[in-house]
Amino acid sequence: MTAVAHKSTSSHHEPMSFWRKYIFSTDHKIIGIQFLFVSLFFLLIGGLLAMQIRWQLGFPNTPMPGGKILPETMTNNGVILPEYYIQLVTMHGTFMVFFAIMPLLVGVYANFLIPLKLGGHDMAFPRINMWSFWLAVLAGLIMLSGFFMPDGAPRAGWTMYAPLSARPDLSGATISQKLWSISIVVLGLSSVMGSVNYITTVINHRAPGMTWFRMPLSVWALFITAILAVLALPVLQGAAILLLFDQTIGTHFFDPGAGGQALLWQHLFWFFGHPEVYILILPAMGMVSDIIANGSRKPIFGYHSMVFAIIGIAFLGWIVWGHHMFMSGMNPTLGSTFMVSTLLIAVPSAIKVFNWLGTMWRGNLRFHVPMLNALGFVSMFTIGGLSGIFMAATPVDIPLHDTQFIVAHLHYVLFGGSLFALFAAIPYWYPKMFGRMMSERIGKVHFVLTFIFYNMTFFPMHIIGMGGQMRRIYDPTIYDFLKPQQPLNVFISYSAFALFAVQFLFAFNFLWSLKFGKKAPMNPWEDNGLEWSLPNPAPHGNWAPNTPNVYRGPYEFSSPEAGDKDYLPQTLKLPTDRDPVPVPLPAGGH
């Protein structure tokens, strides 16, 4: 065995063609970077769609700037048509959830961080890893192609509620509805492949001494996320396949006329969909924990309870899907049960928030850009989490369900949460990816402006939601009870445009630093993680052929043992430390 081992690991270092190195690479770091670029592209697309939505809601029936370039099936001399508006909301949701946030958190950082933080040479199955990336790209392209179909993109909302999604004559989109289902099936395959990889790698490819409770919280979160993904996405795949068959070969799963059930789709979708919500936030929580500990120069407060909180959230995530269906005509008694389980999620979430505060308490806070965005995450995620309680309490959910209030809530979690975490994570591991630092100055400006405009955009949505503005309506002004709050809609739109504009600062910073950013020192953030024991950028094969030894947990900041320094790398061997004994894996089939 070992003989083979050395052969294959040494093969890492043979020079490779550009093609093998950057396109069809099996190196987890390259794949992570590939995911980064692709999903940032989809993030931009999603943003552009959002801008059009905001234009329509702020200024209904006025020609959109540049709207004339769109085909007449989408706009009528510049004015967004209702059918196009529905495509916008549908595809904004779809792209942001499935092709921007999810790959940014899982695709990028699970790939990039797991082996680096656990001292592995690569993923357990590098080739499957490559496939998982290219399948994700394929899925994205299929989804994108919907816009170029004669009758435009899918139109049933990102949740694709049947029967609307299953009946082209009712939705008005024939081909692209099918494309949605196909794309989701492909994406599901990609995610499952990826997650099988992450789980196996975390369990089996940890460096000697990297015990379960020495794993950084980012890895814990990504590990639990992978478990959620591996169990949740097949369900979505199944649902999408049933939907596809309804659309193509005339099955009747969601067709009430022939005994099908419209609610079946919602149950399947949300059984996947709620774990998905945690797939979109847990990695963010994990990475933020790492960054806050680093920024506070203090061990994370209550490491174990943080781990159990992650596990608790993940577990509860499986028994709360019904809270998306309180108004759907589901049995009210079920509603009660789902309400209780949903409210309980507040507990682990609270634990995490308070532990982050505890970590900062009596710390020595360094406000580098990642830390700033991490703090932004904590404060925004708190609002998002608390506004969730309104909808969790079923009676209060009645007036708020499917209004802009829920839109505000989910954006506080997905933008204020996940995206701020990414604005923290991207500059934090940028040096590890590209060997250069992102500009701190631009980063700080970007953070401040984003934070302001972000709140100006999404906070008022709570209020118009309370006022009763339904989701996904094309023109609120036709309702007497919504007319009075139109000025607020206009305000939101202007803030949204500003928010979008500010993001170009980030884009510029990201691209400019690739070439002109200042060269990164070995350990720019003075962190303890294994990855910082490698040069920047990390070489192919990481530590291969040998593996690092791990002597302690990841958060030993300001430890008295550290002497004059205020951090203590996991790989640093103190005189008091003994080497861990590597346990070789069983060979053969036993």
Place this chain on the structure above:
Amino acid sequence: MRWWLPDAGSTFAGPIDALFLAILIITGIALVVVEVGLVTFVIKYRARPGRKAFYTHGSTRAEVIWTAIPAVTMVALGLISNHYWVLIKDKKSIPPNAYHLGIHAKQFEWQVTYPGPDEKLGTSDDFTVRNQLHVIVNQPTAVDLTAEDVIHSFFVPEWRLKQDAVPGMHIMAWFQPTKTGEYEIGCAELCGMGHYRMRARVFVHTPEDYKAWIAQQAAGGSE
């Protein structure tokens, strides 16, 4: 410009708004605690030369406290909410003296079926009016929600009433208007390109006016 929930128009508004306020206070307190703590720590513990962070891995006591407090609050909240939830949505809580109407949703209109003078649905004198819901003030009313093609959602903000209408299902929803006047029905579930235009009017009459209206309709006014 309204900064609060719409004006109360039904018996549900009382408890729901109260509960809303209660949650607003609870979450408000939590929010203030967190954000104030965050800001104070940011100022108080900012890095200064010569300072070193206090080395600790946490405290079980603290963990227990901030696990217990949310848990207790949430369970209490759950119990209170459930009481009203059952009151509003459970079939059994529909008052026996409820006046029954049928509402059939289709792309993109609401078809309201009235029992006619005999006040019974499913009889020959029933008639259907498009996009107009006429009800009696202070009269518990139960609607049988059905849908023709896709899922729609019956939403009257002033009544704090929302219920999906699902094809292939008969869903009962009830309400008791407390104010006469005119309101709007909106569709709260994406149902196609005309979703936003799926609007209907609600007229809350005094019993006399309603009788008069029924009579006039039954006399073929709908023709």
Place this chain on the structure above:
Amino acid sequence: MKVRIFSVVGGMLLLTACSKGNQSSGAPAAAAPPAAAPAAPAANSAAGGTITGKIKFTGTAPRNKAIDMSEEATCKAKYKTPPTEETVVSGPANALANVFVYVKAGVPAGQKFTAPTTAVVLDQNGCRYHPHVLGIMVGQPLEILNTDPLLHNIKAVAKSNRPFNVSQPSAGMKTTRTFTAPEVMVNLECNVHSWMHAYAGVRPDPFFAVSKDDGSFTISGLPPGTYTIEAWHEKFGTQTATVTIAGTESKTQNFTFAAR
């Protein structure tokens, strides 16, 4: 009863007057020509034979269903008398309007006709379609116009043609569509206002017409030959007759439907 129908027609004419900008296509009476007119020039230049006729019905026409437009104030305002649907529009002496008359068979199969480029206008005005029945050639543009300041969506329910569903949220919007295959009739409907219906007869040749309020129709430019003429009415069904044209003569072919 008659009085009622007169008043309807009156209402529509009046409606034409008050709807600014598109008098020409305001009311069905005025709208019929643009449907048929472009056909004439398109026909082979040698002025062929002509078929004219009147369409009547026997018995009493059923009462058109009244439309409750209270929800659309802007539409309601356009009517003096309460608007009704246009299922049966009849003129004096039981003349039947909105009957689509076309040459069902007899036109040599090989013969190709170029579709005129002038569009047939379908106007949505006062939450009703004008014209209610129209004829159009394959490939001829159909210009859908919204005169109402509110959302209409135009859903074409077709078998041989690709169905479409366009929406026009505000006044003055124009959308142009063409049909690719002959079909009698393509149903046009609005899902926001379920009372709105229009019918388009799509033909490969220019030999069709829609009967006016006085029940009269004219199909011209027919080359010599024997033709099967069909008259279609949305409620009273269809009737066929055979007409033989020699040279440039003008034949008369009347149709009489039984009211039901």
Place this chain on the structure above:
Amino acid sequence: MQTQTMTDAMRPPFPAETGAGVYSNKLGMWVFLASDVMFFTALIGSYIVLRFGMSSPWAQPGAVLNVPLTGLNTFLLICSSVSMVKAYAAIADGKKYFLRKVPGKTLQDGGLKFWMLITIICGAGFVGVQMVEYIKLVGHGFTPAGFREGSLLAEHALADPVKYGAGAAGMYGSTFFTMTGFHGFHVTCGVISMLYLYFTKVLPEKYSAQDYRGIEVIGLYWHFVDLVWIILFTIVYLI
């Protein structure tokens, strides 16, 4: 996906924490099977919800479907599972050969090559029989959309609505073809992967008593697919 797992079969595990105590390919396969379980749960769950949420009764067992033929097919699949076990046992004892004479035994002793071949043949046979069944069913007018107009089954259903579950025909077709179809797809994937292994690893005798992970991993998958079929056969054909 399978073939991918296999091609990584020879990648050695390097020193690591004890982890699960199993090598990565096996662990990965277990995780993948867990996700596949969820996939079939979605399908079977929907089937149960739809079937028992239905007002009109399902067609009686055997009325539409050819139970004896499928029973035979089930037997075939179980045989393939058995032969897979034999193949595993064979290579665990280092028997790389096809057949070999054993003194004192009338029957020759089968090695890895023999038992893998049997497994592949049985698996392929299963797929073949299922295809034949599909063709016959569609011929009779049983389609994913229900009974085809004017087909043999449509007439039967008119004559005896209860026996042929006329009211539920649409849903019957939908669920039947979806579930059995996706199981068939899984079997096909397995057969293809096994063929791939057979020519790249088994025939070149790459496996030995020391390392036969590929066989164990594909075996896991194969037994899983077999198990799923037993469940499907019971709930779709027999109940």
